Amino acid sequence: MDSMVIVDAANVVGSVPDGWWRDRHGAAERLRDALGQYADKGLPGLVAPPVEVVLVVEGAARGVESVEGVRVVPASGSGDDRIVQLVAEECADRDCVVVTADRGLRERVQALGARVTGPRTVWGRGQGGA
Secondary structure (H helix, E strand, O other), rough: OOOEEEEEHHHHHHHOOOOHHHHHHHHHHHHHHHHHHHHHHHHHOEEEEOOOEEEEOOHHOOOOOOOOOOOEEEEEOOOOHHHHHHHHHOOOOOEEEEEEEOOHHHHHHHHHHOOOHHHHHHHHHHHHOO
């Protein structure tokens, strides 16, 4: 079974001060598009391919659609709660990495056995893209 990488869209988008707050939906789409490459190549040094990439969106970004290589999962309420639910439901029998800098979320998913890495792993070291 493929490894899973779950990306906290709000947290990762918010880690780059590129004006995302003016267009949250567009910022989430740019992140989604940057994530597609990881389905085939994995996260170097963390997860070998193939990888199921999941982007969890909330709020104004809820209308972002899935694309090849990236499954977009909308959160009806808290994005953090939806990520924890995904880890609990879909990561029991496979390697799971959550991409977020949110300390509370990190603790919650690690308690369920997921590994955690920060936004720079997927979001290009402050350039606004991978």
